[in-house]
Amino acid sequence: MSRAVSRRDVTRWMLSASIGGLAAAKLRADVTVFPGAASKVDFEPVRRRILQTVAGGDATGVAVAVVQDGRIVWEEGFGWADQKAGVKATQHTPFTLASITKPFTATTLMTLVAExxxxxDEPANRYLRGCKLVGTSRTEQAVKVRQLGAHVSGLPGMYESYEVNEAGLVLSPEALLRAYGRLAYPPAAGYEYSNIGFAALHAVASGLTETEFGLLMHRRVLAPLGLNDSFFGSDTVRVQSGAMRYDSHGRLIPYYTTSTPASGELYASAHDLALFALLNMHRGAKGQSAVLSAQSIEELQKPVFTGPSGVATTFGWFRSETASGVPFFFKTGGDPGVANRMCFVPSKGLACVVVTNRSNTAELAYSVCDEVLAKYLPDWRRPEEDCGLPAKSFVATPEWKGRWRGLLEGGGAKMPIELDIESDDAASLAIGGDRAEAITRLRSEGEAFTGLSTGKIDAPDAVRTGARTLQIKLVLREDRVAGRVLAVAGDPNVKNVSLPFVITLSRR
Structure with missing residues (x-):
């Protein structure tokens, strides 16, 4: 946990971060170097770049941890956890993890599997109480628990953030699934990054244990691993000790929560993430209790769906390989005021973690990981956290051309919808009784048709948020078209919403 610092501390840090003193900067007293863990590489160039970025005003707070041969060899904080209060970022500052929460959620579920x-590999609906996933032709019964954590369940994407005065709008996982837990695609048919899948895992775990999810994660994962800087967002007292979040201009973002906390509301330090990496590399740190067996960790890391780039999803992680075929696992986390990266290479006992508290620092987090890992692995290459198919020009084949009618459902909406595809670059969408709106940016992603349009969806959340920009993704299934529309609004660097509505269409 970060401590308040004196004026002398602030002055000393600012002097050490000045451009003139960078060349001579050495590891300072607040950098932890572990006995017997001498590094094979020099981290000074990486430190210099981070210091320059902070001093130049392009980052607010940054923390880094590196694991080599199963030991933490470097961890350090830079800049500010709370700039106004003068609270420094350190290796023990809890940062919001955003989607790096997902592997922790998967690990929590895996402890129940071990018991x-x-x-x-059983249907998720078998474990969901008071809410079931909804599909067609019994596809909902084909959704496996593993698929929920690997973004191939057929559930669409979703995101919404809530400020303090909007707390009454936050739905329980069960209520959220009743509103939005509809399959857009058949299970295992393709990849779509889905926070709703982790809301379903949240509901499964809480239902089986009758325990609040944050407490469950603390008891089963955080406490046994000695992750003392880490806590779930439901711990409202400790949240106040976490790093503040800043937009791309360095302005403070008001505190917010999200619609799917099990997908993105864990707080953890760089130090704790390094310890978590050790667990996942089968190299538990001294004093850690056994959380999962080697077999259970292998289950977590087993590829579930592999995209055309060779990147695969697992139950909570993404998996890739270096140019020479060395497997590694990774996860990013990005929300307003959050840009994080975590990578580990089990066969090398090597990991790098970078956490930041600003919207525009994703490239910094990614490039620091790349620079560190390339020092150990010359054939390191940065993977994309995406298993989807590449976009290409849309071709209006006879199977697609024509008028389609059906229903748009979800979030309380049940509205007639009409799709008209005239040519490779002309299509429109009409919702309810409103006039048809043009679809732009027509593209194909494999067999899927994608595009952008606008429209008013008569659902409480869409009306409240003013979400009228529509992101369309549809697939042909025999003589039908099915898929989803995401109604989006807001600024992704500050506050935004993406609400999923499922579409089923037949020829007119």
Missing amino acids: GRLSL
């Missing part, structure tokens, strides 16, 4: 209370 025999849950199977990753």
Whole structure:
């Protein structure tokens, strides 16, 4: 946890970060170097670049941790956890993890698997109480627990953030699934990054244990691993100790929560993420309790769906390989005021973690990981956290051309919808009784048709947020078209919303 600092501390840090003193900067007293863990590489060039970025006003707070041969060899904080209060960022500052929460959620579920209370390859609806996933032709019964954590369940994407005065709008996982837990695609048919899948895992775990999810994660993962800087967002007292979040201009973002906390509301330090990496590399740190067996960790890391780039999803992670075929796992986290990166290479006992508290620092986090890992692995290459198919020009084949009619459902909406595809670059969408709006940016992603349009969806959340920009993704299934529309609004660097509505269409 970060401590308040004196005026002398602030002055000393600012002097050490000045451009003139960078060349001579050495590891300072607040940098932890572990006994017997001498590094094979020099981190000074990386430190210099981070210091320059902070001093130049392009980052607010940054923390880094590196694991080599199963030991933490470097960890350090830069800049500010709370700039106004003068609280420094350190290796023990809890940062919001955003989507790096997902592997922790998957690990929590895996402890239930290890006890025999849950199977990753059983239908998720078997474990969901008071809410069920909804599909067509019994596709909902084909959704496996494992697929929920690997973004191939058929559930669409979703995101919404809530400020303090909007707390009454936050739905429980069960209520959220009743509103938005509809399959847009058949399970395992393709990849779509889905926070709703982790809301379903949240509901499964809480239902099986009758325990609040944050407490469950603390008892089963955080406490046994000695992750003392880490806590779930439901711990409102400790949240106040976390790093503040800033937009791309360095302005403070008001505190917010999200619609799917199990997908993105864990707080953890760089130090704790390094310890978590050790667990996932089968190299538990001294004093850590056994959380999962080697077999259970292998289940977490087993590829579930592999995209055309060779990147695969697992139950909570993404998997890739270096140019020479060395497997590694990674996860990013990005929300307003959050840009994080975590990578680990089990066969090398090597990991790098970078956490930041600003919207525009994703490239910094990614490039620091790349620079560190390339020092150990010359054939390191940065993977994309995406298993989707590349976009290409849309071709209006006879199977697609024509008028389609059906329903748009979800979030309380049930509205007639009409799709008209005239040519490769001309299509329109009409919702309810409103006039048809043009679809722009027509593209194909494999068999899917994608595009952008506008329209008013008569659903409480869409009306409240003014979400009228529509992101369309549809697939042909025999004589039908099915898929989703995401109604989006807001600024992704500050506050935004993406609400999913499922579409089923037949020829007119």
